[in-house]
Amino acid sequence: MPDFISFSPSDLSVAELHKYLLSAVAPRPIALASTIDLQGCVNLSPFSFFNVFSSNPPVVVFSPARRSRDSTTKHTYQNVLEVKEVVINIVNYAIVEQTSLSSTEYGKGVNEFDKAGFTMLTSDLVSPPRVAQSPVSMECKVDDIIVLGKEGGAGHLIIAQVVRMHIDEQYLDREGQLDTTKLDLVGRMGGHWYTRVTKDALFEIPKPLSAKGIGIDSLPEHIRNSPILTGNELARLGNLKELPKLRKPTNSKMNPDQLHREAQKLIRENKSLEALELLLSKV
Ligand SMILES: Cc1cc2nc3c(=O)[nH]c(=O)nc-3n(C[C@H](O)[C@H](O)[C@H](O)COP(=O)(O)O)c2cc1C
The missing domain is CATH 2.30.110.10 (Electron Transport, Fmn-binding Protein; Chain A)
Known part of the structure; x- marks a missing residue:
């Protein structure tokens, strides 16, 4: 704090x-x-x-x-x-x-x-x-x-x-x-x-009016408490319509920090869904 x-x-x-x-x-x-x-x-x-x-x-x-x-x-x-x-x-x-x-x-x-x-x-x-x-x-x-x-x-x-x-x-x-x-x-x-x-x-934040985002509180704890992802980046994930069911196989060589950094890269490339899928592949 x-x-x-x-x-x-x-x-x-x-x-x-x-x-x-x-x-x-x-x-x-x-x-x-x-x-x-x-x-x-x-x-x-x-x-x-x-x-x-x-x-x-x-x-x-x-x-x-x-x-x-x-x-x-x-x-x-x-x-x-x-x-x-x-x-x-x-x-x-x-x-x-x-x-x-x-x-x-x-x-x-x-x-x-x-x-x-x-x-x-x-x-x-x-x-x-x-x-x-x-x-x-x-x-x-x-x-x-x-x-x-x-x-x-x-x-x-x-x-x-x-x-x-x-x-x-x-x-x-x-x-x-x-x-x-x-x-x-x-x-x-x-x-x-x-x-x-x-x-x-200037920057844009597209706001989905038709669907409600899941919210940061719906993200699993290991994502919510990420030591890497910022509040803005978590909000991008919280803005997704649903938690993806599909779980991609984990790259076993990635430690949690690397995984979160890789997800961060995806979020910054406007690939929030892919980022969340990647994060969910490691529980
Ligand atoms: C960019 C800018 C914004 C200002 N905003 C305000 C304001 O919101 N309220 C206010 O009382 N004075 C504000 N001022 C100061 C007034 O413009 C200033 O007191 C002015 O002399 C009032 O003129 P008047 O007596 O002819 O109405 C601002 C000044 C500048 C340069």
Whole structure:
């Protein structure tokens, strides 16, 4: 078992807790949120406390928090209280530096589209403009704003319904779907770290929807407690539909370590069934 440090949130200062939370809950997608106040002043700011929570209805949420240092609220929050509309623009690598620049705390009324060099495009159904350089923009109506606290660091959960989407065609594949390998999305990590979704960072885990995997607990003990196979590799075996009945003859020269290493090789070549058959041949 690893050694853990354990604590309750109240044991730490808000700043200390914030650091742990942001490093642990990562990578986070980034919403570049465009809002407008009653006077028509446009605001643009990034928020990584952001996600999609529902497809039907299509709902996204994000959270401009009270500043830890002085508990003041952000223009984005003030704007959505006045005009309950927002455009969420998705951030990829091509616009990440401009996005960071747009997070600068300019005074009320300063349009960060101009400061960060973004182009405003008129939205179809809402008053805040969208970002021309963003691969995907979602025009949203704000359904609800949940105040999560009154002190510094407290979030304001903005729940918004998507009413119109815009996708830059260059990011579509031949089937008209968004191509993850082209999008080049970025995520926010803890500290000053970001992550970039390049092709070599991507991997697939096919999930069988029709059949249930047997589970790691159904594997015989000598496999489950393998000193060689990792949790990921055991999970590949646990994802198989059934324990194979067929048992191949054992290569008698293989000791248990060699057998598990050979099985590991097969799993890494996407031959999980063969790996399990091999492991079961030695009881
Ligand atoms: C990538 C990135 C993500 C951010 N995420 C958040 C966030 O989720 N919540 C938040 O309150 N501030 C976040 N910030 C900081 C705000 O963008 C910053 O406070 C900004 O000045 C708020 O602008 P506003 O007052 O015009 O709304 C983030 C900054 C960056 C660069």
